[in-house]
Amino acid sequence: MWDYSDTVKEHFFNPRNAGEVAAANATGDVGSISCGDALRLQLKVNPDTEVIEDSGFQTFGCGSAIASSSALTEIIKGKTLDEALKVSNQDIADYLEGLPPEKMHCSVMGREALQAAIADYRGEVWSDDHEEGELICKCFAIDAVMIEDTIRANDLSSVEDVTNYTKAGGGCSSCHEGIEEILTKVLAEQGIEFDADSAPKPRIQPLSEPTPETPPEAPSGLSSFQRIKKIEEVIAKVRPVLQADHGDIELIDVQDNKVMVHLVGACAGCQMAGMTLGGIQQQLMEELGEFLHLIPVQKKPVSAAKGA
Amino acid sequence: MDGIYLDNNATTMVDPEVVSEMLPYFTEQYGNPSSIHQFGNKVGHAIKKARGQIQDLLGAEYDSEIMFTSCGSESDSTAILSAIKAYPKRKEIITTVVEHPAVLELCKHLEKEGYTVHFLDVDSKGRLDLDVYQSLLSPSVAVVSVMWANNETGNLFPVEQMAEMAREANVLFHTDAVQVVGKLPIDLKNSKIDMLSLSGHKLHAPKGIGVLYLKRGTRFRPLLRGGHQEHGRRAGTENAASIVGLGVACELAKKHMAYENSEVKALRDRLQESILDAVPNCFVTGDPENRLPNTLNIAFEYIEGEAILMLLNKDGIAASSGSACMSGSLEPSHVMRAMDIPFTAAHGTVRFSLSRYNTPEDIDKVIEAVPPIMAKLRKLSPYWGDNGPVENPGEAFAPTYA
Numbered sequence: 001m002w003d004y005s006d007t008v009k010e011h012f013f014n015p016r017n018a019g020e021v022a023a024a025n026a027t028g029d030v031g032s033i034s035c036g037d038a039l040r041l042q043l044k045v046n047p048d049t050e051v052i053e054d055s056g057f058q059t060f061g062c063g064s065a066i067a068s069s070s071a072l073t074e075i076i077k078g079k080t081l082d083e084a085l086k087v088s089n090q091d092i093a094d095y096l097e098g099l100p101p102e103k104m105h106c107s108v109m110g111r112e113a114l115q116a117a118i119a120d121y122r123g124e125v126w127s128d129d130h131e132e133g134e135l136i137c138k139c140f141a142i143d144a145v146m147i148e149d150t151i152r153a154n155d156l157s158s159v160e161d162v163t164n165y166t167k168a169g170g171g172c173s174s175c176h177e178g179i180e181e182i183l184t185k186v187l188a189e190q191g192i193e194f195d196a197d198s199a200p201k202p203r204i205q206p207l208s209e210p211t212p213e214t215p216p217e218a219p220s221g222l223s224s225f226q227r228i229k230k231i232e233e234v235i236a237k238v239r240p241v242l243q244a245d246h247g248d249i250e251l252i253d254v255q256d257n258k259v260m261v262h263l264v265g266a267c268a269g270c271q272m273a274g275m276t277l278g279g280i281q282q283q284l285m286e287e288l289g290e291f292l293h294l295i296p297v298q299k300k301p302v303s304a305a306k307g308a
Numbered sequence: 309m310d311g312i313y314l315d316n317n318a319t320t321m322v323d324p325e326v327v328s329e330m331l332p333y334f335t336e337q338y339g340n341p342s343s344i345h346q347f348g349n350k351v352g353h354a355i356k357k358a359r360g361q362i363q364d365l366l367g368a369e370y371d372s373e374i375m376f377t378s379c380g381s382e383s384d385s386t387a388i389l390s391a392i393k394a395y396p397k398r399k400e401i402i403t404t405v406v407e408h409p410a411v412l413e414l415c416k417h418l419e420k421e422g423y424t425v426h427f428l429d430v431d432s433k434g435r436l437d438l439d440v441y442q443s444l445l446s447p448s449v450a451v452v453s454v455m456w457a458n459n460e461t462g463n464l465f466p467v468e469q470m471a472e473m474a475r476e477a478n479v480l481f482h483t484d485a486v487q488v489v490g491k492l493p494i495d496l497k498n499s500k501i502d503m504l505s506l507s508g509h510k511l512h513a514p515k516g517i518g519v520l521y522l523k524r525g526t527r528f529r530p531l532l533r534g535g536h537q538e539h540g541r542r543a544g545t546e547n548a549a550s551i552v553g554l555g556v557a558c559e560l561a562k563k564h565m566a567y568e569n570s571e572v573k574a575l576r577d578r579l580q581e582s583i584l585d586a587v588p589n590c591f592v593t594g595d596p597e598n599r600l601p602n603t604l605n606i607a608f609e610y611i612e613g614e615a616i617l618m619l620l621n622k623d624g625i626a627a628s629s630g631s632a633c634m635s636g637s638l639e640p641s642h643v644m645r646a647m648d649i650p651f652t653a654a655h656g657t658v659r660f661s662l663s664r665y666n667t668p669e670d671i672d673k674v675i676e677a678v679p680p681i682m683a684k685l686r687k688l689s690p691y692w693g694d695n696g697p698v699e700n701p702g703e704a705f706a707p708t709y710a
Contacts, residue, residue, distance in 0.1 A: 012618060018688050029690070031707035036632055036640060036655050037612065038707040040690040058690035060652070062614035062631065066688060116708065128708065 005097040008067040015066055017073035021056040028116030032109045032132070037061030039069055041113035043076075045121055050081045057113075064096075064103040071095045072110040081118050087111065088246045101141040105132060136178045139171025144182060150278065151186045157194070159183070164293060165278040227288065228254055234284050235261070242276070249280070252297055259284060260297045311624040312670045316510075317459050317487060317603060317661035318628055323512040323560055326553045330514070333549035341546050342536075351548045358555025365558040366504070366521055367495035375520045375538045376551055380486040380507030381410035383520040384453070386531040386542070387482040387503040388414055391451035392423070394527035395480070398450035402479075404428040404436060404465070405646045411453050411484055412642070428454075433595040434463045434647050441470060445477035456485040456504075457492075460630055460643045460659055461594030462603025464488070471500040480526065486510050486518075490561035491568055491600050502526045508550060512663070513557035517550035564664050572662050573601035575671050579660060580604050582675040587682050589697060593649060593657060602663060605630075607649060608656040608682055610691040610701065616658055619681040625674055630657040652691060652701070 004012075024042035031038035037060060044054040055077055057069040071092050076084040089107040093099045099107060112128060119126035133145035150156065150165045159179045163169040169179050184194040222230065235251050242248055252260040259281075281294035313321070339348020341355055359371040368374065377383045388401070388411070403415050405427045415425045426444045428436050436454075445452075452474045456467050467483045474481040482503040488494065490511030496504065503526060508517035520542075522528055528541060535543030561568075580592060589609040608616065613629025620627055630641025632655065639645060644654035660674070686692040691701040698704040 009618075012615070013622065015688060029705060029707040031709040036651050038690065038705070038709075040705060040707070058688060060610060060655075060689050060691060061612050063618045065612070066615060126708065 002064070002100050002103065004063065004067075004100070007095075007097040008064055008099065011067035011070040011096065012063045015057075015070040017054075017056045017070065017077075019056050019058065021054050024054075024056070026117040026121035028113040028118070028120055028126070030109055030112045030116050030128075032061075032065075032105050037065045037106065037109060039065065039109055039113045041069070041072070041110075041117045043117050043121065045081065052076050052079055052081070052084060061106070061109075062103075064099055065106040065109065067096055068092050068099070068106040068110045069113075072114060076114065081121070084114060085118060086246060087114065090246070101138050102135055104141055136182070137166075137168035137171065137175045140167040142166050142168035144178075147179060147182050148186055151183060154278070157183065157187065157192070164281070167277065167296065222288070230288055231259055231284060231292075234287050235280070238280050238283065257291055258293045258295050260295050263296050311626060312666070312673060313626045314660040314662055314666065314670075314674065315626045315628050316663040317462070317659065319509045319515065320512045320663055321665060322509075322514050322553070323557060325560065326513055326556045329556045330549040330553040333552055337548070341548055351546075354552050354555075355546055355548060358551045358558075361555035361558045362519060365489065365494070365562050366506075367493075367497055368521060369497040370524055372539065373496075373522055373524055375522055375541050376546060377518040377520055377542060378516055378544075378547070379518040380408075380484065380505050380510075381518075382531070383505035383507070383518045384408075384410040384482075384484050385414055386520050387505060388418075388451055388453055389531055390527075390529045391480045391482070391503075392418070393529040395450040398448050400424045400426065400444075400446070400449045402426045402428065402441065402444050402449055402452040402454075404430065404454055406430055406434065406458055406460075406643045407453070407455050408459055408484055408486075411455070415453070424448075430646050432647050432649075434458065434461055434593075434643070435595055435598075436465060438466070438470070438473070442473060445474060445479055447478065449477070449479045451480045451482055453482040453484065455487075456483045457487040457600050457603075458594070458643060459487050460641060460657075461605045462487070462600035462661075463594040464492075464598050464600070467501065468499050471502070475500040487600060487603075490558070490565075491602060493565060496521060496523070508554040508557060511557050511561050513554040514550050517547055517554050519554070567664055569601045572664055572666070575666055575668065576602055576604050576660075576662050579662075579671050579674060580606070583678055586675070586679040590682070591653075593644065593647065602661055604660045604662075606658055606660075607644070607653040608658065609653045610689045610697060611656045611682060611685040613656055613658055615685050616656065616681060619684065620658075620677065623673075623677045623681070625677055628659045628661075630659070631655045 021042040021044050024044050026043040026045055028041045039061065040058045042056050043052050046053050055073040057073055059066050059069045075087055075091065075095055089104065089111045092107040092110050093104065116126040133143040135141065135143050136147055147162055147166055147168055151162065154165055156162055156165060159169055159176050162179050169176050180194065180196060187194045231254060232251055235249060239249060248264045250262045250264065252262050277294050277296060281292060284292050284294060333351065333354065337347065337350050339345060339351060341348055341351035359374045362374050363371045377386060399422065401415055401418065401423055403411055403425060419425045428441055430436060452470065454465055454467055454470055457464050471481040480502045481500065483501055484505045486505060486507040487510060489506040502523045504521040506519045509515040530541050532543045537543055537546055583606060584590065587608065590606050593605045593607050613631030617627060617629050630644050632640045640654040641657065644657055690705040691697055
């Protein structure tokens with residue numbers, strides 16, 4: 001059985017706001033293709049203030065799907081629609097004191113139901129382009145669709161590349177065979193044969209174990225001070241984008257070509273984190289003109305890592 | 309331990325008699341059976357005795373046909389990989405879509421390595437079409453691997469007949485019989501089954517011990533080389549204590565065979581009837597007329613298996629489910645999908661698998677606990693109204709899938 005937190009179990013055994021809402025004026029019906037679960041969220045919105053006066057759910061799904069639905073209805077009650085739209089799936093997971101990585105999509109389904117219900121209230125049509133695939137890297141919760149898309153978008157050709165761009169495979173490394181299979185498939189589409197023999201040795205440095213410090217070289221011709229300042233500038237530039245998604249990024253350290261950052265809020269544990277990091281790393285490399293690894297590090301252990 | 313254990317197809321309690329017979333082989337007779345000194349000189353005899361007990365349960369002609377392995381999966385891999393190495397020019401394999409992953413995943417892997425694998429389909433009751441099977445048997449087939457009983461539904465395949473057909477076509481036949489050994493009588497000396505896998509922990513022996521039965525004369529290539537053990541067919545120091553335990557477990561299984569097929573079966577049947585009577589919108593999956601005596605698999609429509617199991621567990625009842633959420637995979641059980649069970653029912657399948665340790669009182673408690681659990685979850689389900697499924701559930705609730 002999954003390593004569910006006590007809060008998840010409590011919300012599953014005693015779900016809040018289960019059932020239909022009398023006089024509901026907003027309904028969101030969504031399902032998660034990745035496990036067949038489905039959720040109907042109903043809201044009673046005050047037309048004058050746009051405050052959610054009541055919310056209720058009906059869920060066809062597993063323990064964490066029911067618990068996520070229950071948590072969501074509790075979180076949004078009393079909020080205005082605009083406030084409610086700021087609730088991220090990470091907020092739902094945090095409210096439940098963490099979800100196993102395989103179950104994060106249950107919280108995503110909750111957030112999508114909320115978006116769908118609010119769209120319904122506002123007379124809009126909600127659609128979602130967020131596609132989920134088979135979970136490949138369980139350490140960082142990266143699925144096959146994201147790995148495939150990243151390989152195509154960046155012409156990646158090795159497991160190490162995939163790890164650098166998505167984080168997938170950077171933990172326990174037991175998914176490397178799966179990543180190689182995806183590489184083989186995607187490269188074959190382009191008429192390229194995946195070359196396992198040319199894989200670099202030694203293999204990828206585990207992301208959780210930063211290498212010992214050595215005096216920083218500045219291949220970009222900048223002094224170490226200028227170089228770090230430049231890195232800080234790039235990071236400062238991307239922060240507003242992340243903050244808009246209820247996340248944030250913080251520069252922790254620079255060692256050689258490794259830039260250690262700490263992801264917080266909605267970014268930590270998000271399936272998009274890897275993609276985000278890839279983008280920021282790309283920007284850093286363009287600005288500094290040297291190869292840099294952007295490595296997410298934990299400042300302190302967080303509960304979201306439970307069960308990884 | 310308190311609680312009602314109805315998950316015996318997953319694994320079983322080690323019989324206390326098995327444990328006590330095993331203990332001396334940890335602390336007294338711990339020598340290597342290959343040694344001649346006093347710490348190991350009885351181990352060889354104990355292993356020989358166990359081999360005989362297993363031979364007896366399987367109805368094998370010779371005790372040298374019993375080859376010890378570490379588990380059922382190792383036996384399956386050994387059998388299939390041996391066959392394709394022994395017949396290197398034969399590039400086809402026949403198996404079924406409902407096999408255990410130990411066979412299914414290996415065959416899919418071999419497919420990537422260039423083998424043509426014929427996965428036999430099943431009908432809505434989980435049955436094979438033997439005409440299709442017959443048409444696929446040819447000199448290009450290296451091995452047929454078909455499970456004797458399905459772990460999820462308990463359904464039995466006619467493997468003895470299929471082995472005869474394979475022999476006619478001069479093709480090796482392997483069966484994964486981990487769910488059958490100890491539950492139904494087996495008579496291998498009068499069958500054409502060439503290889504058979506069994507696993508100790510499915511019949512009240514410990515985990516970590518398995519057997520590959522290898523009919524005398526079957527061409528074989530070892531998976532593990534480098535030792536004389538098991539006549540050089542499976543290197544590695546013998547797991548002596550577990551082998552002794554498996555021997556005892558086989559003897560006990562034979563002793564309880566009639567009980568399993570009368571008393572245990574009666575408990576299972578009563579559980580089935582009572583649940584079907586008390587809970588609306590549920591049905592037995594597979595072929596109820598043709599299955600193991602201990603297994604009951606019920607699909608509860610419009611609710612999800614993991615949620616059911618969590619509530620059962622709260623009432624002290626252990627069972628299992630074919631829901632996707634149980635494994636973190638994308639799909640509900642491949643067995644349920646193969647039988648074309650609709651999504652909204654496949655997710656709600658629950659397997660109750662009994663053993664000779666279950667009592668009539670256990671079953672009474674389960675019969676009492678199940679209906680309120682299903683009612684509670686259905687109250688949460690968007691497909692369920694006040695007194696039953698909503699009208700046209702597929703239309704009344706048609707979520708946007710993302």
